[in-house]
Amino acid sequence: MSGLSKQTQSVMTPAAKAQQARAAEGSETKSRSPSFSSARVSLGTFKATPSQGSSGGCGGCQPSSCGGCGGGSNVSFDPRLPKSNVDPRAPLPTAAFGGSTLDLAPAPSVAAVAALSHTALEKALGPMPSEAQVAQMAPWAEQGKPQGGGCGSGSCGCGGGEAKEPASVNEALESYVTDDTYLGDLTQWIAPPPHAPAASLQKLARREFLRQLLIGGIAGIGLAQNIACKPDQRAEMVQQHYYRLSPKDRKEVIARLEREYWSKYRKNAKISMKPAKKGVLFGYALDLSLCIGCRKCVYACAEENNLSRDPQIHWIKVLQMDAGHGLDLHHGTPFYNPEKVPEAGKTYVPVACQQCADPPCTKICPVGATWREPDGITVIDYNWCIGCRYCMAACPYDARAFNWAEPSIPANQLNTDMHYLGNRPRMKGVVDKCTFCIQRVRENRLPACVESCPVGARKFGDLNDPNGELQYILKKKKVLVLKEELNTKPQFFYYY
Template sequence: MKPFRPGHESRSPCADPSCSVSGCGSDTCAASGGSTPPSTAAQPLPDRREFLCAVIGCAAAAASGGCSDLTHTSWFRGRFREMSDAEKKDVIADLEKQHSERFAKAVTVGAEPPLEGVEFGYALDISRCIGCRRCVYACVEENNQSRDPQVHWIRVLELDKDKGIDLAHANPYYDAEKVPRDGHFYLPVACQQCQNPPCVKSCPVGATWTEADGIVVIDYDWCIGCRCCMSACPYGARHINLMEPHIPAEELNPKTHYLGNRPRMKGVVEKCTFCIQRVRNGRYPACVEVCPVGARKFGNLLDPSSEVRYVIEHKRVFVLRSELNTRPRFIYFYGL
C-alpha cells in the first residue's frame, strides 16, 4: 500500500474564469456555460445519474465528474431498501460475478440486515491516541478505498494542547513517523453516525439513510454524485470519487457488504460505515482491532454492560460540534 500523502486527491481549478464552483475540477465548466465550442458529433443519451443531476440542477457536479456512466443493469436497479428479497438476491449475484471477473478472485457481497436490539456506538479516548494513523491504513485495506487517487474515511488531526479542540487550526498533515509530539494531542475524525444527520436530509434522491442499528449508509447505485450531502456534513466525513477508484487486485478485500465496502465507481460518495460487513457479523471495526494503545471502544448503546455504555456513564465525554444538534453516536472522552 502506498504511503499516506495528505491532499493527494487534488481538484484542479476550472479553466473558465467565470466559474465560481468550488473544487470544480473540470476544464470546461457546464455551470458557467463553458468556453469550448460544443462538438458537432452525435452525443450519447445521458445515463440515470447524469439525467437526475440535470433535473435537480446539479450541472456543476456532472461537469466535474460527479455523474458517471452506469451499466444497463445499474440503470434499472432499484434502491436497495425498497428491493424485495428476490431482487436483492439477483442484484447481489450480478455484483459478485462482475467483481469476481474484474479482480480475478472470488468476491462475496453480503446484505446482512441490522441486528435486532442493537444501536451501535463508538467512543474514542483522546488521552491515549498517539496519532500513528494505523487506523487510517487498516480502514483503507478493510473497506476497499481507492489507492490512487487516495481516499481515506478517517482523518487524524494534530492539535495544540494549549488551544484544546480548535478544529480551525488543526493539522492533518503532520508526520506520523514523529509522533506523539510534545505539546500536542491527536483527534481522529470519521463519520459521526449522527442521530440527526444533515447529510440524509440534504440528499435529493434518498440515496443515504439511517439503518435501524444506527449506521448511516449510502446506496452507491442510487447516488447521483451531486455532493449535497458533502456540503451538509459539518465533519467533512464524506468523500467523492472524482476519478475512477483504483484498487490493486491483490489488495482487494473480497468479503464485502452491499451498503459498505464493495468496490465503488467514479462519481459516487462514500464514508465510514463502522465496518458494516464486520459489526453485523459480531466483529469489531478494523480500526478498533488495530489500535496499538486501546484508544477505541465500540459496542451496543442499548446494552448497559457494553464498553461504550460504560464510557458514557463513567467518563468525561463530549461530541464534536454539539451546538449543531446532530447528536453523534461517535463520542470522545478523556480516559486518563
C-alpha cells in the same frame, strides 16, 4: 458540562427502552456480547505497550504518508505533502505489534478473554470500581456459567447463544419490514407499507410493473446509443433503490456484482445484505488521552473498506492539534509528517463519520440514496447516489468522500468480505463514507480501526447494552462530542 449530560441522556433513553424490549425477547442478543467484549481485550493487551509504541516501535510507526482527505494524488493540497507519500502501502514497522497490522487478526477467543487478568483491565479502563461492578461490566467473566432465564439485564454474554441470523435474504427482508423499532428515516415511504392489505399489494405489484416498464423505456433510449451494452450493464442502469429491491432482485444484484468484481479483480467476493439486528444501536468511543496519532487506523480502514488507493481516499482523518487549543479545529491539520509520533506540543483527534442520530446529510439527499439504518449506521446505496455532493456540503465533520475519478484498488489487496451498503468497491462519481465497518459489525466483529489501534484508544459496542463498555464509558468518563451545538447527536464519543 450541562450539554454533556444531555448527550448522555439522549443515549440512555433508547437504552432503557431496549432493555424493556429485551426482557420480553430474551435470547435475541445473547450472541453479541462475547465479540464486542473483545474490544476490551484489544484494549487490554495493547494497553500494555504504549510506552514501547512511543519510543519508536509501533507507535512511532509510519513517518506517515499523506494524511486524510481523498483528493487526487496529482493535486497536493498542501506544500507540506511530499509527492512520494501517496502510497498507503508504505511498510509499517511491526515490532511491537506481533505481526503485521494489515493482518487483521480475528477477535480474540473467549478463552483469551477469560484469561484476561483484572490488572490488565484496570490498566485499560483506569481506576476500577468494586468487584461487583467489575463483574457487571465484564460479563465474559461469567462465561460458561449456566444462566437463569431471567438473567438480570437480559443482555449479558450467555456464551452459548447462537446468533439468530436470517436464513435467506427473503427472511431478512421480512424481519426488516416488520421491525417496528425501526429508526431509519426513509423506508417508510420507499418500501411498501408493512401490513398492506392484499388488494393494495396487488395494486403495488401493478404499479411496480408499470414502473419497470417506464424504466425499461428510459433504458431503451440510453441503449439505442450503445447496442453493444452488456446485459449486466443494462441491469445496472435500471437498478432500483435498495429498499425497492425485492428479495429476488437482491439476489440478482448480488450475483451481478460478484460477476463484476470477478471480471475486474479475479477474486470471488462475498457480498452480504445482512440487515440490522433488532434492538442494537452501535456507538463508538475514542480516548483522546491515549491517541498518539500513528494513523494505523487510517490505513487499516483503507484496507478493510476497499478505499481507492489512487486517488487516495481516507475515511478517517487524524487531526494533529496544537496543544492548548483543545478541540479547536482551526488549530488542527491532517497533514503532518514527523519522524516519530507523538510529537511534543501536539495532540491528536481522529475524526471519521460521527454516525449522528440526527444526521444533516441524509435529509438533504434529493434521491434518498443515503439514510440511517436501524442500528444507527448511516449508509449509502452507491448504486442510487447521483453524485450531487449536497451531503458533503451538509456534513459538519467532512466525513464524506467523493470518488472524483475511477477508484483503483490493487487486485491482491481487495477485501472480498463485503457488504452491499459498506465496503464493496465503489464506482466513479459517487460519495462514500465510514459505515463502522458494517460488513464486520453486523457479523459481530469489531471495526478494523478498533482492532488496529496499538494503544487501545478506540472502543466500539452496543449503546443499548446497559452493561456494555460504551455505557460504562458514558457513565464514568468525561465524554464530549464534536460540534455539539449543531445538535446532530453524534454516536461517536470522545473522552479523556
